[in-house]
Amino acid sequence: MTERSRLIRLRAVLLVPTVLLALGIVARLYYLQVIRYEYYRKKADSQHHTVVKYMPCRGKILDRNLRELATGVLTKSLYVDPSGIHPSVRADLAHDLATALNTDFDTVFQRLSGKSPAPLMRKIEDDAIFQAIAAVREKYRKRMVEPKTPAIQPNAFYFVEETKRIYPRRDLASHVIGYTELDNTGDNKGLAGVERTYDEQLRGKIGVDRVFRNALGANSVMEPVDPEVLESTYGNTVVLTIDEVIQRAAEASLRKYVNMFSADAGVAVVYDVKTGEVLAMANCPTFDLTNVAAATDFTRRNRAITDAIEPGSVMKIFTYASVIEEERIRSLEEMVDCEGGRWTVAGRTVVDSHAIGTVPIRIAFAQSSNVAAAKLAMGRLTPAKFYRHLVSFGFGEKTGIDLPGEATGRLRPLKQWTAQSVASLAYGYELQVTAIQVVAAAAAIMNNGIYMQPHIVREIRNYRGEIISQVLPQKLRRVCSPATTEKMKQLMEAVVREGTGKAAQLAEYRVGGKTGTTIKIDPKTGKYSRGNYIGSFCGVAPLEDPRICIYVWIDNPRGGTYYGGQVAAPVFKEIAEVALKQLKVPVSVPQEETSEDLNVVFDRVRSQYDVQTVAAESERNPLAILLEQTRRNDQVATGSMPDLRGLTMREVHEKLASFDHPVEYRGSGVVVDQSPRPYETIEPGDIVVVEFGSQEEYLRRLAELPESQSGAAGSSPATSLTTAPAVAATLRIARHGKEVPLQVVARVTPSVPATAEQVGAPNSNTLVEDPDPRVRSGPAPDVGKSVWAKTLKQSFEATDDLSAAMDDSTSGEESPSSPSASRPETLERPVRSAYDLQQLQQESPTGGTE
Structure with a gap:
């Protein structure tokens, strides 16, 4: 080759x-x-990128002024993956982890023995626990069970960020706000209240983002998170109609009176008449949102929407409104016979708490006569019309308020009514209503007859605070005419001024309302039980342009006091004072003041300063006022008759509650006469007769007291009391830029018995009253200036417009209660303060007396 x-x-x-x-x-x-392109592309991609998961953050709940009521924060939870733990070290690891977490061994061992990842402890905030877990991890990471086989893998246990719900106000509005429970992302599942109703809005979503990572591992990313992904994890913010200040006042006042009367529970709802917004919804007892596990079903129940009760006399608001709307009452001064407090209809006797006779409809409403309400409903409404009105007011169906668990209440269909149903319904029995139903219906009457949709949420905002939706006021239907509204205002104002709701009076606002006292059914016997009551009050203010409606009830008050006017009306007063100021509602200016209106003011002043005021007016004359010292609030000796003059029926009934003598009531209004006379000895078996009349009659009799009652038949020997000389002056009162004349006469009775000479020779400056055995001490107090000045000042402050009660002219005949012998000259200087009054007394011809 x-x-x-x-x-x-x-x-x-x-x-x-x-x-x-x-x-x-x-x-x-x-x-x-x-x-193999796709396979290796994915493999390379997994080496360059990692998936980052972001836990959701639940949205906030704010009050109407954007104060935080609920919020969420991120915390860390410890999870364990059993697949990363060698079986030989499972027991030792469980023991060490249980010690670090301060929990029981069995629970931890069970989680380590499972087949899938599970939480060991959630929402950890203690730094000591984090340090203990780190020590355990380091201990077992270095431990080898076989050559090159560690006891635990790096991912054997790990931390996950989860949300924790925070309630900074603790128990404030807890029934409205509600609470949450844990899911796989933290406290992110609403269970009650707004947390449940608006769960979808509040709930955040799990955010997932795919980012580049570097050579340091999966937890070291090379780029920031996508803002859109991060935004998706935040829930929306829910803004309530609740006002924190009003809510706090409602809860404090309700708790105060529930505790004072050892009651079982209580409810107070504050409602915006014009919008249907719930400004406060208070329950007692309440519970702490930071420790829901300690609460019971009894304390967690939102009674304002879940508890349907028989409303009692508060129902008369809707009975009278129905009759007036049907034009079956021409005038509120129209007379109605209250049958002495007992009236039998269809075999059932309707009974009043205190007996009255034939009185104007206004008085019957003010004195809360069941008989009058039953007679008006039965005589002037057909059952079908009454039923139609009750349905229109919203009874028997849910209001649709945006809270879970609302009860329907109970209003039987018309075909199930009996012959007694109209009478029973008229004063609040044979139906059951919730507090939200009552307050919404009463507010509708005061809103010129327009029923507004009740709601608890005002708007929804995103996490930036931008409004994304609003709950606008919604008019649902008309329940009555504006004319009916005006008449109902007069009736409800009469309740507060001269009826059963005096405890609801406000110093700076006109108020209307209605008291209620309901006898409860004993669940054991199924029958009405004397001794178990619900005291309630529903009121509105200010009356000339109603802004708020408040409904209060207190369940089972104890201690012998259970009337709504005593246990619930004071709650209304305290809440309304705060609410009206918080809402910046202007102080009321009465459109018309009469001498009767002044007497109501003076009655209130009298109770504060222990003086008695009398205002008598004759046409075209200045107003005359007589002030006398009185001791009517003192204790009366056993066996003596108390002084009842000027008291209302309810006050007489309360004063004689423990009086062991039969009492006969005559007429209506205030006490103008009584037998036996004040401070007379009353013998066993004697009948007490109390005569009632108008304010004018009471004032006339008081102003016309005889100068001597010595030796009068049927009276004890008189002990004459002298009076100091009268203080008299014609004042010019500056009110609203206008000066009006006011003639004032002040007589002050000192506390020393008259001498024999004075008894024998009465004069124009001597006033002899019924003997009072308690008057025995010392020289007369210096009340000629202080009491008179304080009383007049307080009266003028409480009465916004005196010009309607007096004539612009100073000419004409003398006022009946003005002694003509001592008429002073006119003083042109306006009186603006107590100091001016004192100066006026010193300058007056008869001023400066004691």
Whole structure:
């Protein structure tokens, strides 16, 4: 073989493997780049990128002024993956973890023995626990069970961020806000209240983002999170109609009176008449949202929407509104016979708490006569019309308020009514209503007859605070005419001014309302049980342009006091004072004041300063006011008759509650006469007769007291009391830029018995009253200036417009209660303060007396 042939052969031998190798490489490249392209692309991608998961953050709940009521924060929870733990160290690891977490061994061992990841402890906030877990991890990471086999893998236990719900106000509005429970992302599942109703809005979503990572591992990313992904994890913010200040006042006042009367529970709802917004919804007892596990079903129940009760006399608001709407009452001064407090209908006797006779409808409403309500409903409404009105007011169906668990209440269909149903319904029995139903219906009457949709949420905002949706006031239907509204305002104001709801009076606002006292059914016997009551009050303010309606009830008050006017009306007063100021409602300015209105003001002043005021007015004359010192609130000796003059029927009933004598009531209004006379000895078996009349009659009799009652038949020997000379002046009161004349006469009875000479020779400055055995001490107090000045000042402050009660002219005949012998000259200087009054007394011809 030649040299050339060997070279060719060698080349061939070398070329064939080379070609085969090249073909192999090409084939491999084809396999990797084409056939296995997708596999390796994904593998490379997984090495360059990682998936980051972001836990959701639940949205906030704010009050109407954007104060935080509920919020969420991120915390860390410890999870364990059993697949990363070698079985030989499972028991030792469980023991060490249980010690670090301060929990029981069995629970931890069970989680370590499972087949899937599970939480060991959630929402950890203690730094000591984090340090203890780190020490355990380091201990077992270095431990080898076999050559090159660690006891635990790096991912054996790990931390996950989860949300924790925070309630910074703790128990404030807890029944409205509600609470959450844990899911796989933290406290992110609403269970009650707004947390449940608006769960979808509040709930955040798990955010997932795919980012580049570096060579340091999966937890080291090379780029920031996508803002859109992060935003998706935040829930929306829910803004409530609740006002924190009003809510806090409602809860504090309700708790105060529930505790004061040792009651079982209580409810107070504050409602915006014009919008249907719930400004406060208070329950007592309440519970702490930071420790829901300690609460019971009894404390967690939102009674304002779940508890349907028989409303009692508060129902008369809707009975009278129905009758007025049907134009069956021409005038509120129209007379109605209350049958002395007992009236039998269809075999059942309707009974009043205190007996009254034939009185104006206004008085019957103010004195809460069940008989009057039953007679008006039965005599002036057909059952079908009454039922139609009750349905229109919303009874028997849910209001649709945006809270879970609302009860329907109970209003039987018309075909199930009996012959007694109209009468029973008229004063609040044979139906059950919730507090939200009552307050929404009463507010509708005060809103010129327009029923608004009740709601608890005002708007929804995103996490930036931008409004994304609003709950606008929604008019649902008309329940009565504006004319009916005006008449109902007069009736409800009469309750507060002169009826059973005086405890609801406000110093700076006109108030209307209605008291209620319901006898409860004993669940054991199924019958009405004396001794178990619900006291309630529903009121509105300010009356000339109602802004708020408040309904309060207190369940089972104890201690002998259970009337709504005593246990619930004071709650209304305290809440309304705060609410009206918080809402910046202007102080009321009465459109018309009469002498009767002044007497109501003076009655309130009298109770504060222990003085008695008398206002008598004759047409075209200045107003005359007589002030006398009185001791009517003092204790009366056993066996003596108390002084009842000027008291209302309810006040007489309360004062004589423990009086062991039969009492006969005559007429209506305030006490104008009584037998036996005040402070007379009363014998066993004697009948007490109390005569009632109008304010004018009471004032007339008081102003015309005889100068001497010595030796009067049927009276004890008189002990005459002298009075100091009268303080008299014609004042010019500056009110609303206008000066009006006011003639004032003040007589003050000192506390010393008159001398024999004075008894024998009475004069125009001597006032002889019925003897009071308690008047025995000391010289007369200096009340000629202080009491008179304080009383007049307080009266003028409480009465917004005196000009309606007096004539602009100072000419004309003398006022009946003005002694003509001492008429002073007119003083032109306006009286603006107590100091001015004192100066006026000193300058007056008869001023400065004691």
